[in-house]
Amino acid sequence: MLDPEATGLARELHPGTPLALAEGIVPVLVVRSTASGTARALSVLDSWPSHLPRPYLVVVADAVIGAPLPVRYRLRVLAPRTLGVVHVPYLYRLRVTDTPAEALEHRPVAKAAQALRAALGHAD
Missing domain, CATH: 3.30.160 (Double Stranded RNA Binding Domain)
Structure with missing residues (x-):
């Protein structure tokens, strides 16, 4: 939901991964x-x-x-x-779809994703 196009805006860190962020992230x-x-x-x-x-x-x-x-x-x-x-x-659709892109085809998921990005300061 944070990075639906997989641009690298969001990435998962696994336990034990050192935390390092680029400037401005x-x-x-x-x-x-x-x-x-x-x-x-x-x-x-x-x-x-x-x-x-x-x-x-x-x-x-x-x-x-x-x-x-x-x-x-x-x-x-x-x-x-x-x-x-x-x-x-x-969001039920998050449990039954295989990919974020597939889930985003459903209005409630798309709406929640947009609200999430707005709350985090990312404009669409």
């Missing part, structure tokens, strides 16, 4: 709205290098219902340590 940490997802975000931010800019935290809903209490609590704790917390709603 704003980091984005993406987690599921689960207790384990927000616990991992807390762990990553606890070891966030002080020389890097604070990241945005993008929280992707994993269910139609609201986030559980531990998630809501951790997000309140994490918010001041980020540039902002952005919520992505639960």
